[in-house]
Amino acid sequence: MKIKIAGTGLTKFGELWNKDLLDLALEASSEAIHDSRLTINQIDAVFVANMIHGKLSGQDHLGALVASSLGIKGAAFRVEGACASGGLAIHLAIQSLLAGTYKNVLVVGTEKMTDATSSQITSALMGAGSEDERRAGFTFPALYALMAKAHMAKFGTTRNHLASVSVKNHFHASLNSLAQFPFEVSMEKVLESPVISSPFTLFDVSPITDGAGAVVLTSESMGAGVFISGSAVATDTVGLSQRESLLEIAASKDASQKALKQAGCEIKDIKLAEVHDCFTIAEILAMEDLGFCEKGEGGKFVEKGHTKLGGKIPVNTSGGLKACGHPVAATGVKQIIEVTHQLQQRAGKRQVNGADVGLTHNVGGSGATVVVHILQT
Amino acid sequence: MSTPASIWRQHKKLHIYLNKVGRLIVWTKIFVAPSGFEHQTPYLVGIVQFESERLPLQIVDCNEEELKVNMKVITVIRKIGKAKSEDVIEYGIKVKPRS
Numbered sequence: 001m002k003i004k005i006a007g008t009g010l011t012k013f014g015e016l017w018n019k020d021l022l023d024l025a026l027e028a029s030s031e032a033i034h035d036s037r038l039t040i041n042q043i044d045a046v047f048v049a050n051m052i053h054g055k056l057s058g059q060d061h062l063g064a065l066v067a068s069s070l071g072i073k074g075a076a077f078r079v080e081g082a083c084a085s086g087g088l089a090i091h092l093a094i095q096s097l098l099a100g101t102y103k104n105v106l107v108v109g110t111e112k113m114t115d116a117t118s119s120q121i122t123s124a125l126m127g128a129g130s131e132d133e134r135r136a137g138f139t140f141p142a143l144y145a146l147m148a149k150a151h152m153a154k155f156g157t158t159r160n161h162l163a164s165v166s167v168k169n170h171f172h173a174s175l176n177s178l179a180q181f182p183f184e185v186s187m188e189k190v191l192e193s194p195v196i197s198s199p200f201t202l203f204d205v206s207p208i209t210d211g212a213g214a215v216v217l218t219s220e221s222m223g224a225g226v227f228i229s230g231s232a233v234a235t236d237t238v239g240l241s242q243r244e245s246l247l248e249i250a251a252s253k254d255a256s257q258k259a260l261k262q263a264g265c266e267i268k269d270i271k272l273a274e275v276h277d278c279f280t281i282a283e284i285l286a287m288e289d290l291g292f293c294e295k296g297e298g299g300k301f302v303e304k305g306h307t308k309l310g311g312k313i314p315v316n317t318s319g320g321l322k323a324c325g326h327p328v329a330a331t332g333v334k335q336i337i338e339v340t341h342q343l344q345q346r347a348g349k350r351q352v353n354g355a356d357v358g359l360t361h362n363v364g365g366s367g368a369t370v371v372v373h374i375l376q377t
Numbered sequence: 378m379s380t381p382a383s384i385w386r387q388h389k390k391l392h393i394y395l396n397k398v399g400r401l402i403v404w405t406k407i408f409v410a411p412s413g414f415e416h417q418t419p420y421l422v423g424i425v426q427f428e429s430e431r432l433p434l435q436i437v438d439c440n441e442e443e444l445k446v447n448m449k450v451i452t453v454i455r456k457i458g459k460a461k462s463e464d465v466i467e468y469g470i471k472v473k474p475r476s
Contacts, residue, residue: 118409123412137411139410146404198406
């Protein structure tokens with residue numbers, strides 16, 4: 001598989017009072033189309049990733065809304081797969097290019113979350129959980145907190161291991177001007193912040209964010225550039241309690257193995273990764289499930305600095321979901337953009353030296369949908 | 378979203394889960410709740426292993442300090458969330474420590 005990333009566009013992430021969902025989508029899309037040097041008429045289809053806008057604002061039908069606002073009259077789709085909506089939209093767009101139906105497509109992930117209250121967002125996001133979980137008053141922080149507690153009990157993962165993910169990702173975000181929280185935090189700050197769902201404090205949890213990211217993908221694979229060489233999706237039960245194990249996200253293993261096979265590479269070839277750190281434990285699980293370290297060793301692996309810029313395998317150089325921000329459906333697209341910029345050697349202060357192969361890992365719900373992409377120069 | 382019809386369908390199944398003993402696998406205390414549950418914070422939820430299935434349930438009538446991994450809990454019927462004055466009151470299954 002060889003799908004070229006022809007252009008990228010990314011808005012600032014954060015609490016953006018003066019911009020609505022469409023403003024964000026159009027800003028990122030226009031930048032991506034301009035970057036691709038294609039004209040509007042050459043874009044054959046638009047894939048809009050969005051999870052919760054219909055629920056929060058009443059506006060659905062986002063495919064045609066975004067496409068027509070850009071002046072595109074071709075096919076348009078809205079793609080939803082919880083917090084993996086962005087990665088799923090990229091995957092579907094790739095399938096349409098591989099099928100030969102379209103030649104150039106735009107994928108835009110967009111989310112406007114900060115107009116709503118925390119309770120409204122917490123409820124809306126629980127749409128990605130099971131009915132049982134909603135009825136019992138579960139939240140996403142609670143579901144991942146259960147995974148964290150199971151991991152701590154089984155492998156001796158500590159509160160400091162969890163916190164070190166947050167500290168590391170805030171450091172990376174301090175080098176990213178588009179991040180929601182472009183500043184460092186101390187270990188004490190993470191540990192002493194208010195409890196959201198035990199053992200998680202506020203700084204273990206990704207924030208509520210507005211933002212959009214867009215990429216133009218093309219099946220014309222001439223010339224140099226960054227290419228997607230692997231794209232895979234795997235699924236599991238929507239409810240956490242029905243999974244075989246609380247100690248892993250099995251779909252992460254399945255999707256990454258498939259994507260690596262497609263790309264013809266192994267995990268040791270990966271020079272950097274953007275992974276789904278919706279909660280600190282999620283990045284630790286990702287390290288283990290993707291195969292960067294042994295099962296149970298994820299906490300120590302992060303604490304030792306292996307995943308920090310300059311370490312063995314820099315992870316979440318954008319700042320991740322925790323510190324760059326998590327506009328849910330935009331996240332999967334932002335991950336692709338961060339790795340693209342790294343492979344183009346245009347990541348500035350957070351450039352990973354010698355970056356030529358990268359991986360993105362986008363998770364929906366508590367692990368029911370996982371999308372993994374492999375990017376190469 | 379709960380509607381009178383969906384609550385009615387759910388209530389018809391409640392008897393299946395009544396008076397069942399299970400074991401608590403893992404739990405957490407929630408401080409930031411979804412809409413309709415804010416008045417209960419902080420509250421405990423966990424995953425409970427029953428004979429043939431595992432369920433995500435709220436844990437009531439106890440303090441967190443009393444909880445232990447693998448402890449026996451028993452299902453009880455309780456009000457779910459907070460109903461507005463004109464809404465149907467929803468009931469569901471929760472667990473409490475088995476004394």
